[in-house]
Amino acid sequence: MESVNVKKILDAYFEGTTSLEEEKRLQDYFNSEKVADDLVQYQPIFAGLKVAKEERSSKAFTLPESKPKTIKTWWYSAAAILVVAFGVGSFYFSQPHYSQEEKEALAAFEKSKNAMMLLSENLNRGAEQLTFVEQFTITKEKIFE
Template identity: 60%
Template sequence: MESNKIENLLNAYFEGNTSLSEEKILKDYFNNHRVAEHLLQYKPIFVGLHVAGMEKSKQQLDTFEIKTSGIKPWWYSVAALLIIAFGVGAFYLSQPQLTAEEKEALVAFEKSKQAMMLLSENLNKGAGQLDLVDEFTVSKNKFLK
């Protein structure tokens, strides 16, 4: 009966479907000296796992502490805020300040640009009318021939 239970646990173990308690049962069974004859082939696996779990490193690891220079973490926030404020201020102060004469020139430029657009639209309408005259001339020449 115990052999069937162990076989079922082995199948589940190799499929990756066992819990830690079931794996402990398998390790305990195979680390005993009374393993069934047909299951002896699995004994080296579990004995090796047991031995690997018992290994301990004898190497000493040197650890060291990182000493801070006394700067508190909130100072980083203050520094970041000052940098952002400086950047925003520099951006606004670097914007060109126009004189009254330059502002008047910009207004005059906009007005002349609007006038040129109006002229361009009217010329395009006139060019469209000339296309109709050209078509009339072509049709007239066909009848007169």
């Protein structure tokens, strides 16, 4: 394999865009005796990868047995349904239920409240006009004195 081709594959290798076949060719090249002088610096990387690939552990691992989590999932589902049902029920029952007579009384109250607000706004405008009249009176008395 020529040096230029190896450099291209090596650049792609470090960018993570090589295929398994190209990585195998790089490993074969760097684990052989015919490595170019300008690429010798990469030889320990592939030698270390080869050693790590062949490394095996002698320790026996046992994973703890896990209990099925379907019971917990079932309880969470049931609790969520109860919370939602409680929320919907409390919202529904907190809404006031008025008879027809009470609804008519509330409508009349709203109308009278709106009429009172209109009257209050008009009185406030009139009170503002009175301040102008009062100021006019004070100024007129100063002039005629």
